[in-house]
Ligand code: NAP
C-alpha cells in the first residue's frame with residue numbers, strides 16, 4: 238500500500254515527502270492511521286547518522302498515536318476505530334529468554350525497532366511514524382488510556398517508558414531523593430513520573446531559562462549544573478539519578494552526589510565515550526548503569542500509570558512541514574518539552 242511519509246535521503250539533507258510501501262495487514266496485524274507522532278532526539282541522531290548505520294531513505298518516528306483502521310482475522314485486543322499506540326519496537330523473536338521475561342528490547346535475536354531496523358516482511362528496513370499509517374503485529378500495539386489528550390500522549394511511547402523503566406527498576410519510591418539531569422523530552426517526563434512515584438525530585442539543568450519550568454513541572458528543587466557551590470550542597474545525598482543528556486559531559490560531578498549504594502542510570506546516548514572516575518564508584522559502593530526504553534508489558538503498565546495519574550507530555554504541536562526547523566531547535570535545547578507532529582498536515586504534502 239502506497240503511504241505518504243517524510244524521509245531523509247542522506248545525513249545532510251532535510252526531511253522531505255516520500256512515498257513508502259506498507260504491507261497489507263496479515264492475520265495478527267493492526268493497521269493504524271497515524272494521528273500524532275512525537276519527535277525524539279534519537280530521530281535526529283539517526284537521521285544525521287550520528288550513531289552510524291543509518292539506511293536511507295530513513296523515515297523516523299517511534300512515538301505513535303493513531304486510530305485503528307482495520308485488523309487481521311486473529312487480532313483480539315483491537316477493533317477498527319480504537320485508539321492505539323506504537324513505541325520503539327514493532328517485533329522481536331518472542332521465544333528467547335529476554336522476550337519471555339517481557340524485555341523484548343533486549344531480544345537475543347535482535348529486536349525489530351520501529352525504524353531503521355531490518356524488516357522481515359519487506360526485506361528492507363522498517364519505516365517509522367512520520368507517515369500516514371503503519372501496520373504492526375498486535376503484540377506490539379499498546380492500549381491508550383481514554384482520559385488523556387492524544388497529542389500529548391504520543392511522547393509517552395518513548396520518553397515516558399525510557400524514564401519510567403529505570404525509575405521502577407531501581408525501586409524509586411516515596412521519600413527518596415531523585416535527580417534528573419537535562420530538562421528535555423526525556424527529562425521532563427522523568428520529573429513528572431518520579432514525582433508521581435512520590436520522590437523528592439531535583440532537576441539539574443544547564444539552561445537558566447528552564448528553572449521556572451522545572452518547578453512548574455513538579456520538581457522540588459532546581460540546580461544549575463555549572464554552579465559548583467550549588468552542586469556541592471547535594472554531595473552524598475541522592476538515592477537515584479537519571480541522566481538524559483545525549484552529548485559528552487562530565488558524569489563524575491553527578492556520581493559524587495549519590496549516597497551510599499546510590500545509582501546513576503544513563504539514558505542519554507552520547508556518540509563519544511563518557512569518562513568514569515572509578516573512585517567515585519568504589520567509595521560509597523555507588524553504581525553506574527544504563528537503560529534502554531522498556532518492554533511491551535512495562536510500556537502498557539506505564540501508559541496505565543499515566544492514565545491514573547493524568548500524566549502527559551508538555552508539547553509543541555507542529556505540522557510536518559516544520560520538522561526540519563524542529564530538529565535544529567532540538568539540537569539547540571530549544572524545546573518545551575517535546576515536539577509532536579500533527580499528522581493531518583501530511584495530507585497537504587505532495
Ligand atoms: P532533548 O529533548 O534534546 O533533551 C536533552 C536535554 O539534555 C536538553 O534539553 C538539555 O537540557 C540537555 N543537554 C545538555 N547539553 C546538551 C547537549 N550538548 N546536547 C543535547 N542536550 C544537552 O532529547 P531527548 O529526546 O530527551 O533525548 C535525550 C537523549 O536520550 C538522546 O541522546 C536520545 O537519543 C536518548 N534516548 C535514549 C533512550 C534510551 O532508551 N536509552 C530512549 C530515547 C532517547 P538542559 O537544557 O536542561 O541542560
Ligand code: ZN
Nearest residue numbers: 277279395396
Ligand atoms: Zn525515542
Ligand code: ZN
Nearest residue numbers: 330333336344
Ligand atoms: Zn527474543
